[in-house]
Amino acid sequence: MSESxxxxxxxxxxxxxxxxxxxxxxxxxxxxxxxxxxxxxxxxALIMSDLGPRAAMRIRDAVAERRFERGADERAISEAVAAxxxxxxxxxxxxxxxxxxxxxxxxxxxxxxxxxxTTTIAKLAHLFQEDDYSVMLAAGDTFRAAAIGQLKVWADRxxxxxxxxxxxxxxxxxxxxxxxAATEKGSDALIVDTAGRLQNKRELMDxxxxxxxxxxxxxxxxxxxxxLVLDATNGQNALQQIDVFKEVAGVTGLVMTKLDGTARGxxxxxxxxQYGLPIHAxxxxxxxDDLRPFDPDLxxxxxxxxx
Numbered sequence: 001m002s003e004s005x006x007x008x009x010x011x012x013x014x015x016x017x018x019x020x021x022x023x024x025x026x027x028x029x030x031x032x033x034x035x036x037x038x039x040x041x042x043x044x045a046l047i048m049s050d051l052g053p054r055a056a057m058r059i060r061d062a063v064a065e066r067r068f069e070r071g072a073d074e075r076a077i078s079e080a081v082a083a084x085x086x087x088x089x090x091x092x093x094x095x096x097x098x099x100x101x102x103x104x105x106x107x108x109x110x111x112x113x114x115x116x117x118t119t120t121i122a123k124l125a126h127l128f129q130e131d132d133y134s135v136m137l138a139a140g141d142t143f144r145a146a147a148i149g150q151l152k153v154w155a156d157r158x159x160x161x162x163x164x165x166x167x168x169x170x171x172x173x174x175x176x177x178x179x180x181a182a183t184e185k186g187s188d189a190l191i192v193d194t195a196g197r198l199q200n201k202r203e204l205m206d207x208x209x210x211x212x213x214x215x216x217x218x219x220x221x222x223x224x225x226x227x228l229v230l231d232a233t234n235g236q237n238a239l240q241q242i243d244v245f246k247e248v249a250g251v252t253g254l255v256m257t258k259l260d261g262t263a264r265g266x267x268x269x270x271x272x273x274q275y276g277l278p279i280h281a282x283x284x285x286x287x288x289d290d291l292r293p294f295d296p297d298l299x300x301x302x303x304x305x306x307x
Contacts, residue, residue: 005292010302012260012284017305020049020081020266032067034077039064042077049303050235051085052270059084075306082304085269089296094278096124096225096253096293098133104182104190106215106222108140110208110249111229112241113196116257116283118147120229121191122154123283123291124255129158133188137162138178140171140211141193151193158288161185171195171207172214179218192223205248226252227280230271235264242275255291257283266303 010017034042039060046056062084068076098105107124111117118141125135137155141147145167155162163178165171175192182190194211197204215222228251230238238256245251254277259265272279282299283291 005289006298008260008284008290009282009292009298013265013299013302016049016265016303020045020303020305031072032069034063034072038072042081046081046266050264050266050270051303052236052239052267052273055085055088055269055273058088058273062087078304078306082301082306085303086297086300088269088272089279089294089300092272092276092279093294093296094253094280096127096227096280098128098131098189100219100221100224102183102219104136104179104187105224106179106219107189107191107225107227108194108208108211108223108249109191109227109229110194110245110251111196112231113144115196115229115231117141117196117229118150118193119154119286120255120257120283120291121151121193122158123288124227124281125154125160125189125191126158126288127281127291127293128189129160134186135160135189135191136178136182136185136187138174138190138192139164140174140178141195142167142169142171142174143195143197147193161187172210175211176214176218179215179222183218201244201248208249226250228254230254230256230267232256232259232265232267235267236270238267239270239274242271242277246275251277253278253280255279255281255283257291260284268299269303 043056043060046059047053063080066080109121128135139148139151142165148164163181165174178190226249228245259282279294281291281293
């Protein structure tokens with residue numbers, strides 16, 4: 001029998017939850033409230049699990065107010081932590097939706113090379129297909145032949161058309177051709193890959209500005225979403241990427257990949273608390289259906305180890 005999505009999610013977050021629950025296990029007591037020392041230990045455990053100092057302090061303060069009627073054992077503390085994590089995550093849980101009229105709904109996908117950006121584009125396209133939307137891809141990362149080739153392979157695999165240009169060509173031209181083709185074909189959504197180079201922020205900013213100008217000529221509302229793909233294994237470094245890409249690209253939402261096998265999944269909570277950007281989906285594997293819309297309550301429970 002194949003594993004369910006929640007089973008795979010729990011498996012992916014196991015290292016994170018074990019890391020956190022291992023630290024929480026030392027806090028168990030029969031008291032109805034945690035002491036200041038125990039609360040300090042809780043805060044440290046949350047920070048060590050990559051939830052970040054802001055979220056850790058918020059959760060600490062909330063748990064400090066709780067009265068544990070049956071005594072503060074490990075399970076009760078974990079349940080309390082899960083409830084507070086869910087409070088942080090619920091406001092940012094927002095599936096990526098096709099809403100634009102006229103069509104197509106244009107999604108720019110950005111992120112550093114190696115973040116899983118190209119495969120995430122295919123998986124997002126698959127999610128749209130599951131909702132009966134027609135999708136087209138545009139290979140706007142013209143600086144890497146491998147990126148163009150990989151996106152072509154995925155487009156063939158999931159059965160969607162793709163617009164490409166020559167390696168080293170003008171990304172804005174590819175985007176222009178993509179919007180025209182998607183409009184003529186009547187596609188509901190156009191998902192655009194973009195270069196992931198951060199070595200020269202000015203160059204990347206200029207490139208994205210040019211893409212936006214081209215889009216604006218064809219559809220003043222486009223892009224409708226600018227989605228940043230983050231690699232969970234980067235932990236707190238993922239937050240620095242949000243800072244940079246917010247500045248250069250006007251990020252509107254996040255997708256986090258590679259949550260399987262990392263002990264740093266708590267960075268999702270840190271990102272939610274610090275930036276408040278919508279989290280559209282998370283990835284816990286390599287298969288096409290391993291990217292799913294973000295479920296804040298389920299994720300909160302698996303991070304705290306009580307799923």
